[in-house]
Amino acid sequence: MTFNLKNKKILITGASSGIGARIAETLADAGAIVGIHYNKNKTVAEQIFEKLKNDECKAFLIHGDLLKIHVQKTLVDNFINKAGGIDVLVNNAAAVFEYKDPLELSDDSLDKSISLNFKAPYYLSASAFEHMKRSGGGKIINISTAAVKYGGSLKGLHYAASKAALESLTRGFSREGARYNILVNSIRCGLIETDMRKKIKGYSEKRFKERIKMIPLGHPGKTSDIADMVLFLCSSSGNFITGDIITIAGGD
Numbered sequence: 001m002t003f004n005l006k007n008k009k010i011l012i013t014g015a016s017s018g019i020g021a022r023i024a025e026t027l028a029d030a031g032a033i034v035g036i037h038y039n040k041n042k043t044v045a046e047q048i049f050e051k052l053k054n055d056e057c058k059a060f061l062i063h064g065d066l067l068k069i070h071v072q073k074t075l076v077d078n079f080i081n082k083a084g085g086i087d088v089l090v091n092n093a094a095a096v097f098e099y100k101d102p103l104e105l106s107d108d109s110l111d112k113s114i115s116l117n118f119k120a121p122y123y124l125s126a127s128a129f130e131h132m133k134r135s136g137g138g139k140i141i142n143i144s145t146a147a148v149k150y151g152g153s154l155k156g157l158h159y160a161a162s163k164a165a166l167e168s169l170t171r172g173f174s175r176e177g178a179r180y181n182i183l184v185n186s187i188r189c190g191l192i193e194t195d196m197r198k199k200i201k202g203y204s205e206k207r208f209k210e211r212i213k214m215i216p217l218g219h220p221g222k223t224s225d226i227a228d229m230v231l232f233l234c235s236s237s238g239n240f241i242t243g244d245i246i247t248i249a250g251g252d
């Protein structure tokens with residue numbers, strides 16, 4: 001099966017690392033004009049851009065700290081100004097700021113979880129939605145987590161809950177968007193091999209190994225497992241899928 005996304009204008013948040021980077025590469029390979037969004041990791045974002053650059057590829061870099069409310073509200077407009085429109089928004093940027101029991105978690109980490117993992121996609125989706133309504137449709141793909149299914153472990157409760165809110169957003173926007181041909185879905189990722197866990201305060205490699213043992217298929221997923229589903233949803237093969245939460249988690 002081949003997928004053609006020629007000249008589709010696609011913004012991918014958090015494309016400077018892990019899953020987002022792989023999504024950017026996969027969609028650019030299929031011909032899309034991708035906005036490689038990054039925050040702190042300019043060097044890696046530039047490397048991804050350099051890797052993609054060729055005569056066919058029209059990717060570009062777009063910066064913004066999505067913990068900042070004005071960035072949450074303006075990033076989509078910035079993308080549209082550069083790309084000339086938006087066909088797909090992939091809400092991928094997220095973080096687990098600390099891995100701690102609820103009463104030990106700092107208030108700041110809880111606020112940041114809600115802000116980056118829910119509030120940012122909320123405003124980004126709302127901005128994209130308005131534009132897509134006027135332009136005849138579009139797609140929004142939210143990257144969620146299998147932790148929503150279980151509620152997450154006690155130490156990761158705040159993260160799971162912020163992603164549960166993202167899934168609620170998925171359902172709400174999909175119901176409202178259907179009449180405008182705006183299709184909205186979530187991908188619930190299981191454990192995927194990226195650097196994410198190495199950035200989490202309080203999360204150990206021991207915990208990572210224990211977590212792997214809980215996956216029925218017995219190993220973590222690859223970034224391409226997620227990117228390939230994003231590609232499918234972006235393509236015309238995904239034109240009858242909306243309001244869905246698609247799990248890619250090795251049986252989790």
Ligand SMILES: NC(=O)c1ccc[n+]([C@@H]2O[C@H](COP(=O)([O-])OP(=O)(O)OC[C@H]3O[C@@H](n4cnc5c(N)ncnc54)[C@H](OP(=O)(O)O)[C@@H]3O)[C@@H](O)[C@H]2O)c1
Nearest residue numbers: 014016017018019039040041066093094145189192194196
């Ligand atoms: N890896 C897993 O096991 C797993 C499992 C379930 C769900 N997920 C979900 O998959 C998505 C990608 O995860 P990943 O593993 O690829 O993580 P990752 O490697 O840590 O990448 C996170 C991305 O988010 C961006 N980001 C972080 N803070 C930001 C901020 N304040 N403003 C803007 N962007 C920010 C980062 O940009 P910079 O590096 O440029 O700062 C980076 O590009 C997330 O939504 C995550 O919740 C991952």
